[in-house]
Amino acid sequence: MKSTLQATCSACGRTHAIPVWNGINVADEPELKARVKDGSLFVWECPDCGTVNLIRSQVLYHDPELRLMVWLLPSGAVPEEQVATVEAALNAQAAGLEGYVLRRVDDVGSLIEKVNIHDAGLDDRILEMCKYVTKMELAEKDRAHAAVLLDAPFKFFRMEGADNEITMSYPFEGQMHGVQIGFNVYEDCRGILQRNPAVQTGGGFAKVDAAWLSRYFR
Ligand SMILES: [Zn+2]
Known part of the structure; x- marks a missing residue:
């Protein structure tokens, strides 16, 4: 599930419309798991100056096989007053799922860590x-x-x-x-x-x- 985000380059300050992933289901799109783990799904390269920028948007990572959902919510990615609404929607989505591990993280490094931990079969x-x-x-x-x-x-x-x-x-x-x-x-x-x-x-x-x-x- 992709959307478009207006992102400003940290180096040259120019703004570009970049495609971002809001939902990643690795059962539907297994090739995305490697791109999550190496972090390449969360960066964009500025076409003007070549700087690689971090994407700051929320993402729901879903691995149905491992029964894992990780919600990445970087601070500021969603207006503060909307966080509770987004959370309620995600909880409703997860409510019917049996035996799932549900986690929330603030940064890409922590999302990658959660995926690596559960891939290794650890808690x-x-x-x-x-x-x-x-x-x-x-x-x-x-x-x-x-x-x-x-x-x-x-x-x-x-x-x-x-x-x-x-x-x-x-x-x-x-x-x-x-x-x-x-x-x-x-x-x-x-x-x-x-x-x-x-x-x-x-x-x-x-x-x-x-x-x-x-x-x-x-
Ligand atoms: Zn730039």
Whole structure:
């Protein structure tokens, strides 16, 4: 589902009508999944100066096979007074769907992460717990940078190998770093969440991120 957006180039300031995707169903259009994952679906190149700009529009990503819907809503993409209406429409659309994971994210990087996590067969709530315990461990080892590490936006990168090692990435001192954790950490984190049934995502399109987890663990 495409529409046209008037977008202004961040470099030359000229405005162009660009086609944007508002709904992506990867069962209907499987070729779009790769373009979501590499981010190319969310950028446009200015025909005047060649600058590659980020598209700021809302998108509903739907993977019927994995029963996943992720609603990307960048701040400012929808006027504030319309957000509740859009959300109600999406909730109505999702209401009849059994066993679905419904998520809301603010930025393209987080949408890509949600898709990668669910493609790997993992649970993003458990992943948030993994990030938290990994940050605590890194901060323990490097106390001088503890605050920076605890604040850094960690992202799931991939799971690989026979042992299902999980790699997460995070920015630190101007560079991207990677940290690997064993699958046992993931299993431990699943156990922590199972022992804390108060940790809930709520109804509808839930935000599951560091801020969500910090309501329960800090
Ligand atoms: Zn331009």
